[in-house]
Amino acid sequence: MNIIEKILSRASGEKEVTPDQIIDAKIDYAMINEITGYLVAKYFRDVGAKKVWDAERIAIILDHTIPAPTAEAAEVHRIVREFARELSIPGFYDVGRGGVCHQVMMEKGYVKPGEVIVGADSHTVTYGSLGAFSTGIGSTEMTSVFITGRLWFKVPKVVKIEVEGEFSKFVGAKDLFLQVAKEIGFSGATYMGLEFGGSTVRDMSVSSRMTLCNMAIEVGAKAGIVEPDEKTTNYVKSKTSDSFILLKSDKDAEYDRSIHIDVTNLSPQIACPDAVDNVKPVSELDNIELDQIYLGSCTNGRIQDLQIAANILKGRKVSTRTRLIVVPASQEIFVEAMNTGLIQTFVEAGAAIATASCGACYGGHLGILASGETCLSTTNRNFIGRMGDPNSKLYLGSPAVAAASALTGRITNPSYIFRSQKLR
Numbered sequence: 001m002n003i004i005e006k007i008l009s010r011a012s013g014e015k016e017v018t019p020d021q022i023i024d025a026k027i028d029y030a031m032i033n034e035i036t037g038y039l040v041a042k043y044f045r046d047v048g049a050k051k052v053w054d055a056e057r058i059a060i061i062l063d064h065t066i067p068a069p070t071a072e073a074a075e076v077h078r079i080v081r082e083f084a085r086e087l088s089i090p091g092f093y094d095v096g097r098g099g100v101c102h103q104v105m106m107e108k109g110y111v112k113p114g115e116v117i118v119g120a121d122s123h124t125v126t127y128g129s130l131g132a133f134s135t136g137i138g139s140t141e142m143t144s145v146f147i148t149g150r151l152w153f154k155v156p157k158v159v160k161i162e163v164e165g166e167f168s169k170f171v172g173a174k175d176l177f178l179q180v181a182k183e184i185g186f187s188g189a190t191y192m193g194l195e196f197g198g199s200t201v202r203d204m205s206v207s208s209r210m211t212l213c214n215m216a217i218e219v220g221a222k223a224g225i226v227e228p229d230e231k232t233t234n235y236v237k238s239k240t241s242d243s244f245i246l247l248k249s250d251k252d253a254e255y256d257r258s259i260h261i262d263v264t265n266l267s268p269q270i271a272c273p274d275a276v277d278n279v280k281p282v283s284e285l286d287n288i289e290l291d292q293i294y295l296g297s298c299t300n301g302r303i304q305d306l307q308i309a310a311n312i313l314k315g316r317k318v319s320t321r322t323r324l325i326v327v328p329a330s331q332e333i334f335v336e337a338m339n340t341g342l343i344q345t346f347v348e349a350g351a352a353i354a355t356a357s358c359g360a361c362y363g364g365h366l367g368i369l370a371s372g373e374t375c376l377s378t379t380n381r382n383f384i385g386r387m388g389d390p391n392s393k394l395y396l397g398s399p400a401v402a403a404a405s406a407l408t409g410r411i412t413n414p415s416y417i418f419r420s421q422k423l424r
Helices: 003-012 034-046 071-086 101-107 122-130 139-148 173-184 199-203 206-219 230-239 303-313 331-339 342-349 399-408
Strands: 022-026 029-033 058-061 091-093 116-119 133-136 150-154 157-164 192-197 223-226 257-262 269-271 279-281 292-296 323-327 374-377 393-396
Touching: 003 022, 003 116, 003 133, 003 192, 003 223, 029 034, 029 101, 029 139, 034 071, 034 139, 058 071, 058 101, 071 091, 101 116, 101 122, 101 206, 116 122, 116 139, 122 133, 122 206, 122 223, 122 230, 133 223, 139 150, 157 173, 157 199, 173 206, 173 257, 173 269, 173 279, 192 199, 192 206, 206 223, 206 230, 206 303, 292 303, 292 399, 303 331, 303 342, 303 399, 323 342, 331 342, 374 399
Parallel strands: 029 058, 029 116, 058 091, 116 133, 157 192, 157 257, 192 223, 292 323, 292 374, 374 393
Antiparallel strands: 022 150, 269 279, 269 393
């Protein structure tokens, strides 16, 4: 079996599982945020439930619209706060105490290899970076999980993505996934697993693996996953003292198909409006002027991402024709960014710093776009109207491209910044 089949086999008590088989699996951890959580609270009460299966295995994290910018958002917060208190959930993270739910789940040690984790948010697939089977589910399904601690799954077929070669300067995980999206297509892996491997992935940090797995859902995948290794073990042990199991694919494991990618000559990639698979190299887009650059999200708001951007921005100024918004993925990252001088670098460059949250990624607040505006973002989706007005345009790129573009006011290859000082 491959790693996903092994995890689901263990969770279901089945000796062996195969693609398309329906299983009943034990859930190791469940997570909701306020956007989906207020519905879980409603359904939970509607069915007359009084307690959850295990309060220690639930996390409730306010992250999408924080602090509340409207009375409606504040009401949603109130409902979820009361729900968390009624159920005595120890893993409750209110405004100012967590950040983006997926980053918090990783930082606080809730994610461990070999486990099945569900979240009422599509980017729950991020946790596959630590060798877990993690996937997003709806609020009705989550209500059932809260009560029973179990959920049925159809065992997904798995696509193996083998990546070799060494990245060029200013190229990384975001560019790699956009290349994958270009090859697979936005729905080319619907209800499938993506197993990322090869020497390039093994060399990646956990942060970069998070970026890869985070975007698996953007091609329709049920889960993205990287086999656990020493980096995984070191990361998990730094977050929790809980025991965990390292599962890996058998050498003779079967896959739906395999894709091989060599990143040696890969250049920075950009997803153009209005689909993640509409991908072009940055060199073809250097005439696109930008009204806003957005650095953050569960895709690229970690300290590694902020460091990459700050190294390009240091000693330079954001173009007067655009604006740069920086949103750390968590309070923990925010503190580290302050202690290491990154926040000062951003502020001195002319960036606006926002509280750790999802912010404008889903069109909530903290940087939504007006009609006719164009944005380059490090987030994960560029659907029509995703970050604001449906007549705005959204391009997706890496933290390096975001920083370089902030300096010029147009989509820019980061290497240009170090060749020319003629910035607008």
